[in-house]
Amino acid sequence: MSYEITHTIDARESYCPGPLMELVKTIKQMETGDVVSLLSSDEGSVVDIPAWAEKANHKMLEIKEDDGFRRFIIEKGEKKERRRRRRSEE
Amino acid sequence: MSEEIKIVVIGAGTGGNMAANHAFKDMKKTKKSYTVTIIDPTFEHVYQPGFLFTSFGAKTKTIIKDSRKMLKKGINAVMDKVTIVDTENKLVKTDKSGDFPYDYLVLATGARMATETAEWWNEDIHEFYSPKGAEKLWAALQKFEEGKVVVSIADLPYKCPPAPVEMSMLLDDYFKKRGIRDKVDIIYTSPLNRPFSIETTSSRVEGYLEDKNIDVRLLFNTDYVYADEEEGYAVESMEGEEVEYDLLIMVPPHRGQQFIIDSGIAKGQGWIPTNKETLEVNGQENMFALGDCTDIPTSKAGSTAHYQSPVVGKNIANKVMGKELALYDGHVQCFFLTEFGKSMFINFNYKIPPPPTPTRKFWWLFKLAFKPLYYKFLVPGHFHKTIEFFNIKVKDWQNKA
Structure with a gap:
C-alpha cells in the first residue's frame, strides 16, 4: 500500500488521556488527505481507533503489528457537513 | 557558564513552585554558588481541583493563595510577565523587570484557556x-x-x-x-x-x-x-x-502560552516538545519543562507536575555535577469524584494502568484533607521525606493477580 505519512504520533505507554485522544487532537490540525501514523501499546486501541475513524469519516489504511505495539495508519477524510452549511446551501 | 549558576523558573503554579523548591534544595549537593529565580505575572496560586467545589457554591477565596509564601527562603520571586525567551543568548525577557540571564531554565507555563x-x-x-x-x-x-x-x-x-x-x-x-x-x-x-x-x-x-x-x-x-x-x-x-x-x-x-511559540520553543498549539522521561525540552540546551505546558502524552494535572518536579530538581543538579539524569516514570494519581461524599482514587504510571477500584467514602475524606496538606506541606516542600514515605506507589496489580 502506498501512502506518504505526513504526521506521526508516538502514544506508546500512554494511558491517560490515551492514544485516541492524541489521534483526535492531531487529526483536527491536519488537512484532508494527510496521513498519520499512530503508535500505540494500548490493547484497547485495536477497537477504539478503527471505530472512531469510521464514525468520523477517516480512512483506516493499515494496522501493523510490531514489537509490543501496533502502528495505525489513517488518512484524514472529508469533514462531515454541518447543519448550518447544509441549510445555507438549500 | 558564569561562576554563579543561575536557575530561572517561569510560572508559579504547582509545577513551577515545586520545581523551584526542589532545585533550590538539590543544588546544595553541587557545593557551587547558585541562585533560583521564579517569575510569574500574579503569584496567585489557584488550587484547581477546587473548581468542582466552587461550581457548587464553595467560596473562591478558599482556593487561591499567594504562591510566594510557598517558596523556600532564598528563592527570588519576580512578579512580571515574560515577553520572550532568547534561547540563543539564554535570556528571559520580562515586561517591566528587565532581562534575566539563565544557565538552566525551567518552563512551568501551564495551559491557557483559549x-x-x-x-x-x-x-x-x-x-x-x-x-x-x-x-x-x-x-x-x-x-x-x-x-x-x-x-x-x-x-x-x-x-x-x-x-x-x-x-x-x-x-x-x-x-x-x-x-x-x-x-x-x-x-x-x-x-x-x-x-x-x-x-x-x-x-x-x-x-x-x-x-x-x-x-x-x-x-x-x-x-x-x-x-x-x-x-x-x-x-x-x-x-x-x-x-x-x-x-x-x-x-x-486549551493552548500553550503565546510567548513560548514566539520564542521558537514550541509550534502549533504551543505545547512544549519534552522528553517524557528526562523532562528536557527537545532541541534546547539546559532547558526543562513540566506540568500542563508540555506535549507529553499523559494527563495535564497537578499530580503530574507534582511527580515531575523532583525529577527536574534532581536533573539540574545532576547536569551540574555531570551525573546521569533521573527519569520520570509517568506517575500520576488523582481523585475521581462520583458524588458529594464518595470518590475513586486512580494511581498509575507509563507502564501500569490503575486497578478498577470502586468509589469509597475514604477517598472523599482524603480528597478533603488533601487541600490543606497541599498548601502547607506539599508545594512548600516541608517534610518532603515524610510525605514521600507515605506516598502511594503504583503497584503492578495485573501481574500480581
Whole structure:
C-alpha cells in the first residue's frame, strides 16, 4: 500500500488521556488527505481507533503489528457537513 | 557558564513552585554558588481541583493563595510577565523587570484557556476551568429548574481528564438534593468510545453513570455550538451528531502560552516538545519543562507536575555535577469524584494502568484533607521525606493477580 505519512504520533505507554485522544487532537490540525501514523501499546486501541475513524469519516489504511505495539495508519477524510452549511446551501 | 549558576523558573503554579523548591534544595549537593529565580505575572496560586467545589457554591477565596509564601527562603520571586525567551543568548525577557540571564531554565507555563480559538464560543456557554467561570456556573445552576444540561469538551487536550465526568455525576447529586432530578436530563459527551480514557477505570465509571441515569454520547468531538432562536441550541460533533441543551457546560479549548511559540520553543498549539522521561525540552540546551505546558502524552494535572518536579530538581543538579539524569516514570494519581461524599482514587504510571477500584467514602475524606496538606506541606516542600514515605506507589496489580 502506498501512502506518504505526513504526521506521526508516538502514544506508546500512554494511558491517560490515551492514544485516541492524541489521534483526535492531531487529526483536527491536519488537512484532508494527510496521513498519520499512530503508535500505540494500548490493547484497547485495536477497537477504539478503527471505530472512531469510521464514525468520523477517516480512512483506516493499515494496522501493523510490531514489537509490543501496533502502528495505525489513517488518512484524514472529508469533514462531515454541518447543519448550518447544509441549510445555507438549500 | 558564569561562576554563579543561575536557575530561572517561569510560572508559579504547582509545577513551577515545586520545581523551584526542589532545585533550590538539590543544588546544595553541587557545593557551587547558585541562585533560583521564579517569575510569574500574579503569584496567585489557584488550587484547581477546587473548581468542582466552587461550581457548587464553595467560596473562591478558599482556593487561591499567594504562591510566594510557598517558596523556600532564598528563592527570588519576580512578579512580571515574560515577553520572550532568547534561547540563543539564554535570556528571559520580562515586561517591566528587565532581562534575566539563565544557565538552566525551567518552563512551568501551564495551559491557557483559549476560547477565542473556537469561533462558536459565546458568553452563555459555561465553564468551570477558571475562578470566574465556576462562580458564574454556580449562579446559573441555582436558577435552573428543568431541562437539558449538557457537559461537553470543546477541544483536545484539556486539563484533568476526569473533570467533565465528575461534573456530570456531581450535577446528578446536586439536582437530586434539590428534588428536581426528574425534571433535568444530564447528558455527557465523551470524545472516546467509552466514558473515560483509561479502560480499567472506565469500566467502573460506566456503571455509576448508568445508575445515575446520565445519558452518555460516545465518540462525540465538538465541532460547533448553535446558540440562537433560529438555529436552536445544540452542540454538533465532528462525527456528525447533535445534542440539544438548555444549559451548556463546556471544557474550554486549551493552548500553550503565546510567548513560548514566539520564542521558537514550541509550534502549533504551543505545547512544549519534552522528553517524557528526562523532562528536557527537545532541541534546547539546559532547558526543562513540566506540568500542563508540555506535549507529553499523559494527563495535564497537578499530580503530574507534582511527580515531575523532583525529577527536574534532581536533573539540574545532576547536569551540574555531570551525573546521569533521573527519569520520570509517568506517575500520576488523582481523585475521581462520583458524588458529594464518595470518590475513586486512580494511581498509575507509563507502564501500569490503575486497578478498577470502586468509589469509597475514604477517598472523599482524603480528597478533603488533601487541600490543606497541599498548601502547607506539599508545594512548600516541608517534610518532603515524610510525605514521600507515605506516598502511594503504583503497584503492578495485573501481574500480581
